Amino acid sequence: MIRTISAGLKQGVLKRYISSNVGLAPTIKEQLSNPPAIGSVFEVRGFVKSIRNSKNVGFLDITDGSSSKIINVVLVGKGQPRFQVGESVRVKGEWNVSKGKGQENELKYNPQDPNHAYEIIGAVPEDYPLQKKATSMSFLRTLPSLKHRASTIASFYRLRSFLETQMMDFFNNYSFTKVSPPLITSSDCEGAGETFEIKSAQEFFEKNAYLTVSTQLHLEAVSLALNRAWTLTPCFRAEESKTSRHLSEFWMLEAEISYLDELEPLLNFTEEMVKYATKQLVSRKNEYLEGTYLDREVIESRWSSILGDWRRITYNEALDELNSKGASLTFGDSLNLDHERSLAENGPVFVTDYPASMKPFYMLKSTNYDKDKPTVACFDLLLPQFGELVGGSLREHDYDTLVESMKKNNMNLDDMDWYISLRKYGTIPHGGFGMGWERFVTYLSGHDNIRDLVPFPRAPGLCKA
Amino acid sequence: MIRTISAGLKQGVLKRYISSNVGLAPTIKEQLSNPPAIGSVFEVRGFVKSIRNSKNVGFLDITDGSSSKIINVVLVGKGQPRFQVGESVRVKGEWNVSKGKGQENELKYNPQDPNHAYEIIGAVPEDYPLQKKATSMSFLRTLPSLKHRASTIASFYRLRSFLETQMMDFFNNYSFTKVSPPLITSSDCEGAGETFEIKSAQEFFEKNAYLTVSTQLHLEAVSLALNRAWTLTPCFRAEESKTSRHLSEFWMLEAEISYLDELEPLLNFTEEMVKYATKQLVSRKNEYLEGTYLDREVIESRWSSILGDWRRITYNEALDELNSKGASLTFGDSLNLDHERSLAENGPVFVTDYPASMKPFYMLKSTNYDKDKPTVACFDLLLPQFGELVGGSLREHDYDTLVESMKKNNMNLDDMDWYISLRKYGTIPHGGFGMGWERFVTYLSGHDNIRDLVPFPRAPGLCKA
Numbered sequence: 001m002i003r004t005i006s007a008g009l010k011q012g013v014l015k016r017y018i019s020s021n022v023g024l025a026p027t028i029k030e031q032l033s034n035p036p037a038i039g040s041v042f043e044v045r046g047f048v049k050s051i052r053n054s055k056n057v058g059f060l061d062i063t064d065g066s067s068s069k070i071i072n073v074v075l076v077g078k079g080q081p082r083f084q085v086g087e088s089v090r091v092k093g094e095w096n097v098s099k100g101k102g103q104e105n106e107l108k109y110n111p112q113d114p115n116h117a118y119e120i121i122g123a124v125p126e127d128y129p130l131q132k133k134a135t136s137m138s139f140l141r142t143l144p145s146l147k148h149r150a151s152t153i154a155s156f157y158r159l160r161s162f163l164e165t166q167m168m169d170f171f172n173n174y175s176f177t178k179v180s181p182p183l184i185t186s187s188d189c190e191g192a193g194e195t196f197e198i199k200s201a202q203e204f205f206e207k208n209a210y211l212t213v214s215t216q217l218h219l220e221a222v223s224l225a226l227n228r229a230w231t232l233t234p235c236f237r238a239e240e241s242k243t244s245r246h247l248s249e250f251w252m253l254e255a256e257i258s259y260l261d262e263l264e265p266l267l268n269f270t271e272e273m274v275k276y277a278t279k280q281l282v283s284r285k286n287e288y289l290e291g292t293y294l295d296r297e298v299i300e301s302r303w304s305s306i307l308g309d310w311r312r313i314t315y316n317e318a319l320d321e322l323n324s325k326g327a328s329l330t331f332g333d334s335l336n337l338d339h340e341r342s343l344a345e346n347g348p349v350f351v352t353d354y355p356a357s358m359k360p361f362y363m364l365k366s367t368n369y370d371k372d373k374p375t376v377a378c379f380d381l382l383l384p385q386f387g388e389l390v391g392g393s394l395r396e397h398d399y400d401t402l403v404e405s406m407k408k409n410n411m412n413l414d415d416m417d418w419y420i421s422l423r424k425y426g427t428i429p430h431g432g433f434g435m436g437w438e439r440f441v442t443y444l445s446g447h448d449n450i451r452d453l454v455p456f457p458r459a460p461g462l463c464k465a
Numbered sequence: 466m467i468r469t470i471s472a473g474l475k476q477g478v479l480k481r482y483i484s485s486n487v488g489l490a491p492t493i494k495e496q497l498s499n500p501p502a503i504g505s506v507f508e509v510r511g512f513v514k515s516i517r518n519s520k521n522v523g524f525l526d527i528t529d530g531s532s533s534k535i536i537n538v539v540l541v542g543k544g545q546p547r548f549q550v551g552e553s554v555r556v557k558g559e560w561n562v563s564k565g566k567g568q569e570n571e572l573k574y575n576p577q578d579p580n581h582a583y584e585i586i587g588a589v590p591e592d593y594p595l596q597k598k599a600t601s602m603s604f605l606r607t608l609p610s611l612k613h614r615a616s617t618i619a620s621f622y623r624l625r626s627f628l629e630t631q632m633m634d635f636f637n638n639y640s641f642t643k644v645s646p647p648l649i650t651s652s653d654c655e656g657a658g659e660t661f662e663i664k665s666a667q668e669f670f671e672k673n674a675y676l677t678v679s680t681q682l683h684l685e686a687v688s689l690a691l692n693r694a695w696t697l698t699p700c701f702r703a704e705e706s707k708t709s710r711h712l713s714e715f716w717m718l719e720a721e722i723s724y725l726d727e728l729e730p731l732l733n734f735t736e737e738m739v740k741y742a743t744k745q746l747v748s749r750k751n752e753y754l755e756g757t758y759l760d761r762e763v764i765e766s767r768w769s770s771i772l773g774d775w776r777r778i779t780y781n782e783a784l785d786e787l788n789s790k791g792a793s794l795t796f797g798d799s800l801n802l803d804h805e806r807s808l809a810e811n812g813p814v815f816v817t818d819y820p821a822s823m824k825p826f827y828m829l830k831s832t833n834y835d836k837d838k839p840t841v842a843c844f845d846l847l848l849p850q851f852g853e854l855v856g857g858s859l860r861e862h863d864y865d866t867l868v869e870s871m872k873k874n875n876m877n878l879d880d881m882d883w884y885i886s887l888r889k890y891g892t893i894p895h896g897g898f899g900m901g902w903e904r905f906v907t908y909l910s911g912h913d914n915i916r917d918l919v920p921f922p923r924a925p926g927l928c929k930a
Contacts, residue, residue: 014486018638018639019639019640021733022730023729024730025725025728027537027640027693030640045692045723046692047891063742064691066642066692066693067640069576086891093722100703122888123725124891128891132902136794138754145686145884146551146886146887148687148891152487157642159642160645161641164633164643165633174484174489175484175492175494175531176484177531177623179625180716182920182922182923183928184701186928186929196649196664196669197663198664199661199663203543204713205923207928209928214486218921218930221613221920221930222920224613225611225619226531226613226619227511227529227531228492228620234648234698234699236646238669249648251645251648253907259489259510259555259586260489262488268487268488268489272486272772281506325568389602395588405896418610418930422611423596425590425593425610425611426512426586427587428553428587429586454645454647455647455683455686456646456647456650458647459667460670461671463649463670463672463674463684465651465883465884
C-alpha cells in the first residue's frame with residue numbers, strides 16, 4: 001500500500017519548504033505558513049478528521065497535528081474514492097479560494113484530473129474509536145495510543161512546547177544557565193518519605209537511592225557557582241493524591257538566583273516570568289484557540305487575569321482577610337484550597353511570610369522576624385479558581401543557622417554535608433522557586449485536569465504503557 | 466556581614482540592565498554585554514578567582530559564572546582590605562581602560578575614594594580547596610559542592626545550555642513539537658533487563674514499573690499524532706559500564722518523524738541538526754573557549770571535523786573496509802569501538818543497514834533487503850576519536866510484520882498492545898533517532914569524560930549527594 005512518499009515531492013510540487021532541504025515531506029504547518037499560490041498543484045499528508053457528503057460534492061477535513069490548522073478538501077468529479085475517518089492519507093489537488101464564508105482556502109481533488117492523486121497510507125478498521133471531532137476527556141483517557149490525535153489533547157502538547165520555548169528565551173535574557181540536576185539522589189530533599197525508591201540501589205550505587213521530589217538543593221549548588229541557574233526537569237512524588245491537580249511524575253520549572261537578600265525582587269521576577277510567557281501566548285492566541293474545544297471564555301479570562309494586577313499579602317494579612325470573611329484561623333494554621341481560592345478571588349496573589357513551622361528547613365527568616373510568631377521569607381503564588389502555582393523562598397545562607405535548623409528537623413548532617421558546606425566556602429544570599437510545569441500549562445490551556453496535559457500520566461494505580 | 470545588596474543598586478550605579486527591571490543585581494554577563502562608560506562608577510559581584518600583588522598595586526580576578534568573563538580589579542591607594550581566593554564579594558569602583566596589553570578594561574578600587582566600596586559577602590576558611598585557576602578533573606570530582614565553580618566545569622554547563630537553546634530553535638524551525646514522554650514505564654523498551662526498577666511499584670501503580678531506557682516507543686505514539694515530535698529527556702540504564710562514555714542517568718535527545726519511508730532524509734536531517742548547533746557554537750566560539758582550560762586545538766579540530774564532509778556507508782561496506790585494513794569480520798559481527806574509530810578516522814560517518822539480528826524488534830527492513838543477509842534500515846553516526854553519537858532507524862509500520870518480529874523476540878504482545886495498535890489505526894511510515902545529549906556536549910567541549918559534563922553524575926558505585 002505504501003509507495004515512496006518523497007517521490008510526490010519531486011513531481012509537480014514546486015514550493016520549497018525548510019523540510020524539503022533535507023528531503024522530508026513538509027508538514028501542514030509549514031505549508032500553511034507559506035501557502036501555495038491559488039490554482040497551483042498542492043499536496044498534503046495527514047489524518048482524515050471528518051467527512052461530509054452533500055449531493056454532488058464531498059468534503060474531507062485533513063489535519064497532521066503539526067498545528068491546529070485543518071485542510072479542507074473538496075471532492076469533485078466522478079469516480080471518487082471512499083475515505084474513512086482516521087485514515088492517514090496523501091492528497092494532491094488544486095489549491096483554491098474557498099466558497100465557504102470565512103473559511104480558509106481549500107484543496108480541490110478531482111479524480112478525472114491527471115495532475116491530481118491520492119493515497120490511503122494507513123487504513124483503519126470500522127471500529128476506529130475517534131469518529132467525532134469533539135470527544136469527552138474521560139473517553140480519551142481510555143485510549144493511551146490514540147488520544148494524542150484528538151484536537152484538544154494535541155493543542156495541549158503544542159501549547160506546552162510553545163511555552164517551553166518562551167521560557168528558554170526568558171531565562172536566556174536574564175543570563176541564566178539551564179542545567180540538569182540529578183533525578184536519582186541519595187538526599188531525600190523534603191524528608192517526607194513520599195519518595196519513590198530505586199530497587200536494589202545498594203547493589204548498584206552502594207547506597208539507597210531515590211527519585212528526586214525537587215531538584216532545588218542540587219540546583220542551589222550549581223546556581224551558587226553560575227550566579228543564576230534554572231531547570232525544567234521531571235520530579236516524582238509517591239503521594240496517594242488522586243486529584244486532578246497531582247501527578248506522581250511531573251515536570252518542575254525551578255530557578256535559583258544569587259545575590260538576593262529580599263523577597264521583593266524574587267516576586268517581581270516570578271511575576272515577570274509568568275506574565276512574559278502569557279503575553280507571548282496572547283500575541284499568538286489563535287494558534288491555540290483554533291485547536292481546542294474548551295470554553296473560550298474560561299481560557300481568555302484566565303489569560304487576562306494573569307495579565308492584570310497581582311496582590312501581595314503576608315500570611316498574617318491573609319488570616320485577617322479570611323477571618324473577616326468568616327473563617328477562624330490562627331497563626332500556624334494551614335490554608336486549604338478553599339482559603340487559597342478565596343484569597344485569589346479577584347486575581348493572582350502572592351502570599352508571603354508563612355510560619356516557619358509550616359515550611360522546610362532551608363528557608364531564611366523573614367525580614368520582620370517576630371520570635372513569638374516566627375515566619376520565613378517565602379511565598380506561594382495563588383491563581384484564581386486554581387490554587388498554588390509557584391512556591392519559593394530565600395534560602396538560609398548562614399552556616400550555623402542552617403545547621404541549627406537541620407538539627408531541629410532531625411536531619412542527617414553527614415549525608416547533607418555537601419549542601420551545608422556551600423555556606424562555608426564563600427556563601428551568597430540567594431533564593432528561588434519551583435513551578436509545577438503541567439499546572440502552568442493546564443491553567444493557560446483553560447483545562448482543569450492536569451492528567452490530560454501529559455501523554456502518559458502516572459498517578460496512584462495509573463501507569464498505562 | 467550581609468547588608469542589603471540591592472541598596473548598592475540604588476546608589477550611584479546608573480546603568481540599567483534587564484535584571485534591574487525586577488530589582489535584581491545584574492550579572493557580570495549582563496554588565497559586560499553592555500559595558501559601563503569609561504570613568505563611571507561600576508559595581509560587580511562574584512567570587513575572587515585569583516589574587517596577585519606587586520609592589521604598590523594589587524590585582525583581583527572576579528567572576529560570577531554567568532559567563533566566562535573575568536573582571537580584573539586593580540587595587541590602588543592606601544588601606545587596602547585583604548581578600549582571599551574563593552570569597553564572594555561585592556566591589557564598587559571606577560571602570561577604567563586597562564593598561565595591560567590586549568586586556569579587557571578593568572575596575573579600579575581605591576579605599577580613599579568615598580564613591581568606592583567593597584563587601585566580603587561570604588568568607589572562606591584557609592583550606593578553601595579551589596585555590597588555583599586550573600585544577601585537575603580528578604581532584605574536582607572529589608568536590609561535589611564546589612567543582613561547579615571551576616572555569617572548565619562551568620563552561621561545560623554554559624555550553625550545554627547554549628546547545629539546548631540552539632536545538633529548541635532548530636526543531637521549532639522544522640515544526641516539531643517538544644513533548645514529554647514518561648520516565649516511569651511499565652514497558653521495558655529494549656527488553657535488556659538493564660533497567661532500574663521502582664521499589665514497591667506493585668503497591669503504588671498496581672504493576673511493575675521501571676525507569677525508561679529510551680522514550681522512543683512512547684514518542685512514536687505522540688509523533689504519529691503530531692507529525693513530528695522531539696524530546697530532550699532523562700533516561701536511565703543500569704549497565705555495569707564504568708567507562709568515561711557511560712552514565713547510569715543521562716539525557717537523550719530523541720526525535721520521530723512521520724511520512725518517512727527512506728533512510729536518506731533521516732540522515733540528511735540528523736546531519737543538518739548536528740551541523741546547525743555546531744555552526745552556532747563556532748559563530749560564538751570565544752564565549753566557550755575563554756572559559757575552558759582544555760586543549761584549544763582538540764576543540765577546534767572536533768568542530769571543524771563536524772562541519773566538514775560526512776561519509777555514508779552500509780554495514781557491509783564497513784566490513785569490506787575494515788577487512789581490507791586487516792580485520793576479519795563476517796556478516797553478523799559487531800563493530801567494536803576500535804572499528805568505529807577506524808571508520809571515522811577522517812570524519813563523521815553514517816554506517817547504515819546493520820544485520821537485523823543485531824538490532825531491536827521495531828526496525829524496518831532495509832530497502833535492498835537480502836533474505837540471506839537480512840538487514841534493517843538503520844544507522845549509527847560515528848565521530849572521529851569518539852565512536853557512536855546518534856543511532857536511528859525507520860520503524861516498522863506494518864501491523865503483521867511488527868507482530869511477527871515481536872513474537873520472534875519473545876515479547877509480551879498484550880503489554881505492548883498500545884504500541885502495536887498504532888499500526889492498525891491509520892499507520893504512517895516513520896523513523897527517528899536518539900542522541901546521547903551528554904555525549905554531544907562532551908564531544909563539542911573537547912573533553913573526553915562524560916561524567917564531568919553533568920553536575921552530579923550517576924554510575925555504578927557513584928551517587929554522591
